Amino acid sequence: LRFYFNVYFCVGITTESCPERLVGEEGRRTCPRPCKADSDCGSKRQCLCDGQCGLSCVAPGRTCPWPLPHSENSEARLLSPTHSFSALLEVRCKPGFTLPSGLDATIRRCQGDRQWSGDEPICTGRFEVMGKCSLVLSVSTVHVAPPSVSITLSFFSCRADIVGSRENFCQENQTWQYPHPICKKVYCQPPTEVEQGYVVAVQKTEYEVGFDIHYLCKKNFLLDGAQMITCLSNGSWSASPPHCRARCLIPAERSRVMIGGVKRWPFDVTDAMVPHGENVTFFCKHPHKQCSFTATQTCFNGKLQTPACYLEPTWLQYKLFPHRLVSEIEACEPGDVE
Ligand SMILES: *[C@@H]1O[C@H](CO)[C@@H](O)[C@H](O)[C@H]1NC(C)=O
Numbered sequence: 001l002r003f004y005f006n007v008y009f010c011v012g013i014t015t016e017s018c019p020e021r022l023v024g025e026e027g028r029r030t031c032p033r034p035c036k037a038d039s040d041c042g043s044k045r046q047c048l049c050d051g052q053c054g055l056s057c058v059a060p061g062r063t064c065p066w067p068l069p070h071s072e073n074s075e076a077r078l079l080s081p082t083h084s085f086s087a088l089l090e091v092r093c094k095p096g097f098t099l100p101s102g103l104d105a106t107i108r109r110c111q112g113d114r115q116w117s118g119d120e121p122i123c124t125g126r127f128e129v130m131g132k133c134s135l136v137l138s139v140s141t142v143h144v145a146p147p148s149v150s151i152t153l154s155f156f157s158c159r160a161d162i163v164g165s166r167e168n169f170c171q172e173n174q175t176w177q178y179p180h181p182i183c184k185k186v187y188c189q190p191p192t193e194v195e196q197g198y199v200v201a202v203q204k205t206e207y208e209v210g211f212d213i214h215y216l217c218k219k220n221f222l223l224d225g226a227q228m229i230t231c232l233s234n235g236s237w238s239a240s241p242p243h244c245r246a247r248c249l250i251p252a253e254r255s256r257v258m259i260g261g262v263k264r265w266p267f268d269v270t271d272a273m274v275p276h277g278e279n280v281t282f283f284c285k286h287p288h289k290q291c292s293f294t295a296t297q298t299c300f301n302g303k304l305q306t307p308a309c310y311l312e313p314t315w316l317q318y319k320l321f322p323h324r325l326v327s328e329i330e331a332c333e334p335g336d337v338e
């Protein structure tokens with residue numbers, strides 16, 4: 001339809017090439033009575049070409065609204081001496097703005113129904129960007145104190161994600177302080193793989209903002225870190241992927257140890273293993289006295305060492321004198337241990 005209008009304005013200024021009535025397509029405006037000659041229209045009207053309405057009975061003196069309400073992003077100017085029927089009006093976007101059609105300007109014609117033809121033109125910021133993403137720019141002007149510098153703050157909004165500064169300043173030399181921002185679809189790169197773990201999500205080559213990845217660890221591995229990470233709007237993940245930490249074999253056989261506050265034989269513990277992060281307290285013999293003191297070690301991802309003071313009892317000691325094992329004798333008095 002827009003193309004049709006253009007053709008109309010190029011060739012249709014004379015009534016000879018007035019198109020057939022096209023209101024069915026337009027649908028929005030009411031057309032005056034159709035006609036073929038002035039004699040069809042009575043005394044006060046003439047048979048004139050009224051755009052898509054085709055030849056219609058119109059009163060040529062009737063006017064369209066003028067001046068138009070102020071628009072921040074565009075300027076309207078009459079191309080005809082009056083604003084009456086068939087007058088032309090140009091609406092031109094201010095620099096940096098454009099119409100939805102992508103053009104800078106459009107021409108509207110005063111119709112027989114006293115309205116300007118076409119839709120109300122809306123000029124929006126022209127910072128055209130990747131894909132379907134577009135910016136809407138609104139401008140407000142702030143005048144600051146002498147020496148009469150005016151700063152224009154432009155606020156950008158974007159349906160995708162903005163890369164660059166959201167706020168810009170018009171400088172005295174009439175250039176922008178920063179490059180204009182662009183709207184860009186942001187993705188997160190695949191996070192590093194988690195050894196001994198797996199993700200509860202479809203693996204992708206890139207992840208949209210807001211996408212969550214949940215992690216699980218294989219059997220006997222403990223999840224250390226975030227169970228879920230989210231793709232943030234700056235393309236980073238909300239956290240590093242977690243670790244799956246291995247259990248530790250208790251490095252003692254013939255002594256009891258303390259696990260979770262309970263004194264136990266290692267063979268009584270399932271698989272003789274403790275989870276990652278568990279503290280295991282060993283019993284060590286006082287160098288000079290018949291008493292024991294404790295030393296604690298922590299399991300870290302499969303590694304648990306005995307403390308330096310710990311001595312694994314021999315098989316004979318364990319079999320023949322179980323009550324004399326270091327883990328079974330009295331604890332030293334607090335004063336006995338330095
Ligand atoms: C992304 O945003 C998060 C949260 O605001 C921040 O902690 C992180 O440093 C940002 N990453 C980058 C690369 O800017």
Ligand SMILES: *[C@@H]1O[C@H](CO)[C@@H](O)[C@H](O)[C@H]1NC(C)=O
Nearest residue numbers: 260276277278279280296298
């Ligand atoms: C192990 O000991 C450390 C230091 O005393 C403590 O912070 C941690 O919570 C303990 N871990 C467990 C599983 O009890």
